[in-house]
Amino acid sequence: VIVDTAAKAAAQTAEYAGEVLARLRKRAPRVHCLTNTVAQAYTANMLLAAGAVPSMTVSPEEIGGFVGSADAVLINLGTLDTERRAAIAIALDAVNSAGKPWVLDPVMVERSASRAGFAAELLHRMPRAVRLNTGEFAALSGNDPTDDSIAGFAVTHGAVVAVTGQGDRVSDGRRRALIENGDPAMALVTAMGCAGSALTAAALAVEVDPFVAVTAAIAAFGVAGEVAALSARGPGSFAIAMIDALHHLDRATLAARIKASLAG
């Protein structure tokens, strides 16, 4: 698709987001999250609010069963410990052999060479999508995030890449989206990016085109942030209001608020 006006791009993105949210609420996909202990509860609540069913175990004995009955998997690298690393390896064998989608969130990879090395290995395990922020992208790719560097990274790894921040950029190498929704308070809530990655994994469970799925999830998440900001009195109440907002998000609100450009 080439969408030649901002209004058409916004309408198209709103259609993606509205359709993905409708399917999540109808199908209730199971999303197994191997995520950090800081993010677990907020991530689970965000998935439940969207209609998905989260699970979070890291036990090597159990991970096969949980991933086997899941529809998508999230791998988030925060608070890695020995058992969590082992669980990731087992989970990726199961998810890849079943052809199910998984999302990599290489959180704070710029803070640790060990984590960066592990993330680089995981990029070879065929994530369907990678969601990360500007600093994390720079650490993993060696480049500042631009339309070209993001598209190049997507091609190299065969994944849809979403770099979020002031303006969220999504690319599968060929197509690209720029989404300008969200609220500054999102940066003041721990696990906000992690929860967004989890929503992306849920979206991949209900939409076969990964570019559409990722774009839909990122756009819906940003709009939920904007709605939350309308009633929040600070970052504490904002975090709670985000969950409420995502749960109630409707097509009219998406259509009214999404600011996007699409190309490719």
Added chain:
Amino acid sequence: VIVDTAAKAAAQTAEYAGEVLARLRKRAPRVHCLTNTVAQAYTANMLLAAGAVPSMTVSPEEIGGFVGSADAVLINLGTLDTERRAAIAIALDAVNSAGKPWVLDPVMVERSASRAGFAAELLHRMPRAVRLNTGEFAALSGNDPTDDSIAGFAVTHGAVVAVTGQGDRVSDGRRRALIENGDPAMALVTAMGCAGSALTAAALAVEVDPFVAVTAAIAAFGVAGEVAALSARGPGSFAIAMIDALHHLDRATLAARIKASLAG
């Protein structure tokens, strides 16, 4: 007891719940929770709101000390890892040799054969109560939950069994309760069942009749959900309002809201 009218059963259940809440607030029992990392914070806050004192360590070196000074123990099987399994074994030795009550919550046992096997072992370690949902009961017992299958499971394991869902059923084999409180939003909050199991453990610390304790805890929890729903704007604010509601729950509200039948 045989309570022959719905009004009398509701009044009796409200009396149980009011009395248990009053004792929790007065005695501040210590409840040690070996629970999953997703549920820990919400569970601890729910216990504190009810008047109990939670602790959560999983360290094998420390578990003896904590269980030794606790009044009840919760064992929840979410996010099991190697150390958590070892901690459970040590904790159950300590709690059973001291004759203290403990509650088993075999969360998501239907998703993993390994977890189901571990739960089956724990059922032989004499839990005072087992709280689980419909799917978990079916996985552990091999039967759909009916009055008879729940009572049979209770007899087999010498425990009070509470199967929660649309209508919460409690039985000790001889007596049974059906409680029809709660709100659909409870299913949209992670760790809600886990927190209910923790409240059940707290109730067992202050009420010697385990059927009364479990019935009281389940009924009070459901009413707190109804009160929370009055002010919530979605599952995020509902989760917070549940804690507020449980903290302030009084006998008048219990009496006005509880819907229950009792038999046996």
Added chain:
Amino acid sequence: VIVDTAAKAAAQTAEYAGEVLARLRKRAPRVHCLTNTVAQAYTANMLLAAGAVPSMTVSPEEIGGFVGSADAVLINLGTLDTERRAAIAIALDAVNSAGKPWVLDPVMVERSASRAGFAAELLHRMPRAVRLNTGEFAALSGNDPTDDSIAGFAVTHGAVVAVTGQGDRVSDGRRRALIENGDPAMALVTAMGCAGSALTAAALAVEVDPFVAVTAAIAAFGVAGEVAALSARGPGSFAIAMIDALHHLDRATLAARIKASLAG
């Protein structure tokens, strides 16, 4: 300093707190928290609300990288496990060799001889501050907390000591502060003390005088609790309102609310 009137002491303490909060918002120090899994999310959100940047990994491979790029470290002894103990050892080597400040929070040390022994070892690793409650102080020091016993403990360990409860007492051995802010609801929220310790660590990252840093953090935290109580409807909404309140806390509110005495 010797501040001879309550009004002057309050004004001085408000100046400390206002200055520390202003620096946190401007400098965004990184605080690495080795804290229990119950407290992680609330602690991270409190730090973000104050302007600091939290990280929480416990992986031995990663801890060096994270501590190396952090400005202060928090060591909290809740939910210790084997890997967490190993991570603490590595973290303290890194933080002490770099001369960075770290805070010890020996949470619930009175409940486990093993934990008390580990805390005693850590006191020899030169924490810049120790924050604990009355029972924890008694378990570690062998004394009830009085002005003299707290000052003596501070001298023995070369650390600023803050004993919080009904009246928070801070001493570096020579100087002492008594802060009478806060709200009873703070005792009904899990991880509240842990989050206060994290704020203390953040304060040490931006203020070289540890007595001033600790006094500022404890006073600001108490005032945030008072502001939160104005709008809270129970312990659930109180916990959220605390985050909002800390985020917006200004010099005028600090000056109007702080009750303190200073001596030494």
